Amino acid sequence: MxxxxxxxxxxxxxxxxxxxxxxxxxxxxxxxxxxxxxxxxxxxxxxxxxxxxxxxxxxxxxxxxxxxxxxxxxxxxxxxxxxxxxxxxxxxxxxxxxxxxxxxxxRDPEGAGDGDWRPAVLRRPAAALGIIVAYVALLEVIGFLAATGLYLLAHLWFNGVRDWRVFAGVAVGVVAFIHFLFAYELSVPLPAGMLFE
Amino acid sequence: MDSALFLDALANLFTVEVLLAITAGVVGGIVIGALPGLSGTMGIALLVPITFGMDPVAGISMLAAIYTSATYGGSISAILINTPGTPAGAATALDGYQLTRQGKGAKALAVSAIASMIGGVVSAFALLLLAPPLAQVSLAFSAPEYFLLAVFGLLIIGSLSAGSLLKGFAAGVLGLLLATVGIDILTGYPRFTFGTTALQSGIELVPALIGLFSLSQVLILAEGRDGATEAMTSGLRGRAMPTLAELKRILGTIVRSSGIGVFVGILPGAGGDIGSWVGYNEAKRFSKGPEKEEFGRGSLKGVAAAESANNAVTGGAMIPLLTLGIPGSSATAVILGGLLIHGMQPGGALFTEQADTTYAIMLGFLLANILMGIIAVAGARYLVIATKVPVRVLVPIIVALCVVGTYAVNNSVADVWVMLVAGLVGYLMRKVGVPPAPIVLGLILGAIAEKGVRQSLVMAQGDVLGYYLSRPLSLVLLGLILMSLLAPVLAKRMRRAVPQKAEVET
Known part of the structure; x- marks a missing residue:
């Protein structure tokens, strides 16, 4: 304790x-x-x-x-x-x-909480949330795909990933997946970002 | 069901899109279930927006496929590293991990796969046979019954969620409050919009689902207490397929556990964890002599009992979901959200006007269970490799999917912010022990409950109590509500009947 x-x-x-x-x-x-x-x-x-x-x-x-x-x-x-x-x-x-x-x-992922409120425990989720908030704030500024790529790199770095192959694979893979599934298959108009409009 | 309907349903089911969706759901579900820290509920919530652009049969069948496959997948990590991937896998870990330590991990996995498949198939038949007649009852429902049904659903899910009763109820009431946000349909007054236009249409269900179930899970994972999954592959040793004699020995257990699972599943609110504990207990009770001694020391029967029961719960839980709109667990609450965004309101209409879709979904669920068994027996070794992807890489990917999925439903960035707030609230709630499922159910049932109570007050013409008591269906529901107040006591006893020693070490 x-x-x-x-x-x-x-x-x-x-x-x-x-x-x-x-x-x-x-x-x-x-x-x-x-x-x-x-x-x-x-x-x-x-x-x-x-x-x-x-x-x-x-x-x-x-x-x-x-x-x-x-x-x-x-x-x-x-x-x-x-x-x-x-x-x-x-x-x-x-x-x-x-x-x-x-x-x-x-241990139940949907059940009772652990009640651990020490600042040391909360620091990482708070920082992660900060990165996510920045990501969402950037969506309409630099566009959905660019913001997503940037976010993935930032959060992977924050999580301690240092292997450039993981960076490249995840960023390219997820952005391509989102582009093809949402923009192409489901024809969702993803915001292009006001910088590029 | 008549043969024309059956053929229509089959035609809806056997399309390339639907079969691909079910296969993807099965594979994805097994992997999600096997990863400790990722739950099937989270996966289902993440995929609800993707199903939005799909055909309803493909979309809902995929969600149901994830539900049942993640339940099986939870047994993989339970057996190999003694960490249940889902709460329903806790009973499996007792014997499954012992088998791994004896070098029989691969066989335990195969038995778990076969038991899960049989349990799931039995429950799919139960769903096909029991849901249509039950849905007939809901056709007779009027305002008072809808109100009572909503109360019943909230009480049940609030009381049977893990943790404290008060917090479960508070979560449900909080959901009811969130449901009142927006313009009141009967009077036109904007309620709790606090001057914003974004809130006038109310709080959207999908952002709330994704935030409460997926993003909050990400924040919990960000605390960095996830177990190591690297050790999993090392447990996969020995002969995989059980011998025919072994199968014969456990078949009775599987059948009995499947029946128990279906029954527990139908009870609204009792989820897979309770089902697997009851199935395990009964299997132990029915065994004699050396077989009984084996329980807890690596009994194939124990694995089979727990796994067939928790997969049988999935089909059972879909019975009240499809007929009454009462989800028994958080996973089915999310599937309810999926049904609603496809315009499928649970109840009688699903089995009359939309019968061809509904039957196709139920048959798709049956197919998903069979496919799960085949894929699990043939490919468990390879699926385990997929679980080696570290959580630190998965987390950003999940967040990106949360964001794009939420956005895609209404093409609205405001929804994404709602999702973020719901995620933060969900995280804090989980930390303090408030379960998220009742919040979602309250949000879904809130409008039904309010409309029901306001209309029935008008219809009662002053004598509210007399009006409710004069309606037979209302009386039945009132009886169920009284029973549900007793249910927490029973559930607590079922949960702790077995896990005396083996639980703490895991």
Whole structure:
């Protein structure tokens, strides 16, 4: 376990990820609820119901998230054991069946998250997202195919690829594939970019 | 189905485009499933825009082919490196990896392929036989039933997703909220558009699907914790084909597991992972003496039981998907998105007006399962080589396909931004343990639920409770909703019935 951070100290954490999630949901509900006041009663009724449900669930998640650290073993109910104290992703204690099931679920690509919020873990996804955002921003400026080629080179470099054959193969292959499948087969008008128009 | 319809469906199925699409789906699905970190759901979401330009039979059959093949593919990495490529492969790893350690990896793969094929074929027949009569029921649905159905679907998928109940429900409700964005069809008021015109038509399904399932997965992969796939080829040793005697011994297990898988699949919300655990447990329970001892130490029966069950789940899960529009898992939720962009609204109409297309898709699914078995038995060795492509090279390619695919559906860069936001939200949600599938289902069912409840309030003329209780179909659905509230408890028990020790080490 690393040094405690505001979001992930081992014990007695004031702000667990669950608490933050719950509060975000409550705030989100409040903001949207405020936006329903300009609507007619008929148009607003259903969204308001949905928002109240969301706020209630958010509050429940927040309360449960705050309480969780105080209880070493959550009951076999709906508390997520993978975020119980001491259950670091690397060392799941195999003491009770819930923790074991949680260990199985932690690897589930669509299932429960790992709850690892250390900055060291988040740095790479954040940088990758930055590259992707730049890619999308460039789409309409330098054109779809050029932006895609450039992006592929940049992201491969970021991922540690240094072999020029991989660069060439991936960039040429994917751009050609996109061109033939989308522009040629499916006749999607890909933006050419304002620099070239 | 009558013979004219059958011939029409066959004519729709046996075209070059459809057969190519199914083959590509099978090969691609196996590879995606075998790569730890890439799930079939992600592959299906990525391909939904490509199917947009295809014939519906080719497009949807390809998605279904990926679904079933990725389920088999998950067993490859489970058997060879003890890392299930998909959650449904976890039970397979118990015995499969032991077989690899004993030098029988190739045989385990072949048994898994045969079991998967039989499970898939059985489920495809179940789909062909059970879906049409069930779809008849949905013809009698009116506003109250549609509302209850939407509630039922959300409860089910929210409660059976891995992780916490509260978070699953919150995800579903969040999806309902996203569905209200845009112009209200009944009153014309723009809701939650915050002054923008881009949001007036609502949040598009395809960008949301790709963002939540594909891009968020990319961000998780970017954390760099993917397992090494290089070791996979070294496990492929020994004689591949099982002997006839071995096949005879496991046939009973396969048939029983296939039946279990179909049944679990039909239960909306119970996915392939539950199916494979139940199939595995039952196979163990039915075995006696030394055979029982073998379980967990490299039993071919164990591999066969888990794999036939999880592939049988795929066809079973498509029954509620096609007849009611209730997807049982995240993969089927994405396939539902694919159906909708082809203008195919699940329910009775699929089996009447669009019957030739629907039957062709179901027959295509059957064909995909057979093809999967053949390709898997003959070519597993070569497909394993394809999994050696490192994730660091795959990730940029996947992102480029996410971007171009999202763009292609509406030729809109704004959609690409929606996809990016959905990807970031999906990533954060996954990190905090909120499953993405209920969000998508809420987005799909939101409009149906709202319309159903508003119309039924008008139709009830004040006495809402009396109105709902006076309708037999509503009563059945209310009963199902009550049952679904009990389902999480059952699902938890099924999930943890077996994985006592072998799970932690994997």
């Amino acid at each position: 690393q040094t405690p951070t505001p979001t992930r100290p081992p014990r007695r954490r004031p702000l667990t990820p669950d608490t933050v999630l719950g509060l975000v949901l409550v705030v989100l509900s409040a903001v949207f609820l405020a936006a329903t006041f300009g609507l007619s009663a008929e148009a607003a009724a259903w969204p308001r119901g949905v928002l109240l449900a969301l706020a209630a669930l958010g509050a429940a998640i927040a309360v449960r998230g705050r309480r969780a650290p105080a209880r070493p073993a959550p009951p076999a109910g709906d508390a997520d054991p993978s975020r119980a104290p001491g259950a670091a992703p690397s060392a799941e204690p195999g003491t009770d069946a819930d923790a074991v099931a949680a260990a199985a679920e932690a």
